[in-house]
Amino acid sequence: MSLPQAILTSLLEKPCTGAELARRFDKSLGHFWQATHQQIYKELGKLEQRGLVQAHGLAATRGQQRHFEVLAPGRAVLESWCAGRGEPRAIRDELLVRLRAAAVLGTVDVRPELVHHRALHAQTLGRYLAIEAHDFPEGAHRSGADELQHAVLRAGIVYEQSWLRWCEQTLERVAAS
Amino acid sequence: MSLPQAILTSLLEKPCTGAELARRFDKSLGHFWQATHQQIYKELGKLEQRGLVQAHGLAATRGQQRHFEVLAPGRAVLESWCAGRGEPRAIRDELLVRLRAAAVLGTVDVRPELVHHRALHAQTLGRYLAIEAHDFPEGAHRSGADELQHAVLRAGIVYEQSWLRWCEQTLERVAAS
DNA sequence: TACGATTATGCAACTTGTTGCGCAAAGGAG
DNA sequence: CTCCTTTGCGCAACAAGTTGCATAATCGTA
Numbered sequence: 001m002s003l004p005q006a007i008l009t010s011l012l013e014k015p016c017t018g019a020e021l022a023r024r025f026d027k028s029l030g031h032f033w034q035a036t037h038q039q040i041y042k043e044l045g046k047l048e049q050r051g052l053v054q055a056h057g058l059a060a061t062r063g064q065q066r067h068f069e070v071l072a073p074g075r076a077v078l079e080s081w082c083a084g085r086g087e088p089r090a091i092r093d094e095l096l097v098r099l100r101a102a103a104v105l106g107t108v109d110v111r112p113e114l115v116h117h118r119a120l121h122a123q124t125l126g127r128y129l130a131i132e133a134h135d136f137p138e139g140a141h142r143s144g145a146d147e148l149q150h151a152v153l154r155a156g157i158v159y160e161q162s163w164l165r166w167c168e169q170t171l172e173r174v175a176a177s
Numbered sequence: 178m179s180l181p182q183a184i185l186t187s188l189l190e191k192p193c194t195g196a197e198l199a200r201r202f203d204k205s206l207g208h209f210w211q212a213t214h215q216q217i218y219k220e221l222g223k224l225e226q227r228g229l230v231q232a233h234g235l236a237a238t239r240g241q242q243r244h245f246e247v248l249a250p251g252r253a254v255l256e257s258w259c260a261g262r263g264e265p266r267a268i269r270d271e272l273l274v275r276l277r278a279a280a281v282l283g284t285v286d287v288r289p290e291l292v293h294h295r296a297l298h299a300q301t302l303g304r305y306l307a308i309e310a311h312d313f314p315e316g317a318h319r320s321g322a323d324e325l326q327h328a329v330l331r332a333g334i335v336y337e338q339s340w341l342r343w344c345e346q347t348l349e350r351v352a353a354s
Numbered sequence: 355t356a357c358g359a360t361t362a363t364g365c366a367a368c369t370t371g372t373t374g375c376g377c378a379a380a381g382g383a384g
Numbered sequence: 385c386t387c388c389t390t391t392g393c394g395c396a397a398c399a400a401g402t403t404g405c406a407t408a409a410t411c412g413t414a
Binding site for chain 2: 102
């Protein structure tokens, strides 16, 4: 839904090839907006057609590296999108459907699944905290940009923390019953 | 992704028509798994073909009510799915892409959007808290099923609360910069 | 009874995202 | 040089979800 914008943002930070973009998605942007390389190539193609990005590199044959960069119209489009409004997404979690089903069925033990999720959330949280310690050490930040980047990371941290706590509380309560 | 299971669960609680199902989705299940009536009808058709649910009511013409109920194989399928494992979804939030873009662009004020989201999360949280006060009053619950249903609702509460707090903190920090 | 609004059902087209595969270039090992 | 693996690129088929619309019954009301 906002993949083109994510790509423009990333390319604006640093022009690169599709594959490099995919790798960067896995590392930073991908924490809160995932995309496969197929999607990225498809989207790059569209952005190129719309004249928002430009590729230098030969598109003649396959397997050739194509280096992309954002053009002025691309930046303008991103700017206007960025100033716009959007709704937050509602939760959509399989685990909650499972719990609901378990409540109705009455024959399924959900604790193993909760333990599983607790572990995964703890792991992801650990990753985020490590990034925070590394990229945003104690003390005030200089720029507003830093503040914003940190805010994005904190969203991930808060998200994982709250799920983690929820898993723990729910395990306690379900165990007690 | 888990729409068929959500439908089976809901039908198991109480058999009903497609339209009634859609209405129930809007009220309870829909808080954490949304679906339009088109999706629901489509899925009901598939479930019927697979022999997991049965419709009594004339399918001859359109506009005729069809009352659905879960068959034994349907319950079995739900049971085995429910005991299975799944991964939690990673965050995927447009707002975070916007913040990231704003950080790179450096020319956009994201505070109005943050204020907007704060209001929406506060509103949703209010709805959830009202449901909690109504359906799960103070004191211990009787059944394990109640405990599970409450856990699902608490997930929503925790989710909204953490976003709300994040919005507030981020507004403070961005304002200060 | 006829008419309009509402309710229930469903098709079709489109968008987004995933999965699986194939082809081309580059680089190292034998 | 040849073969094999890795990297970069991209198509095609599918699955999930959204949007828009069509059609049939039903119900209140003039």
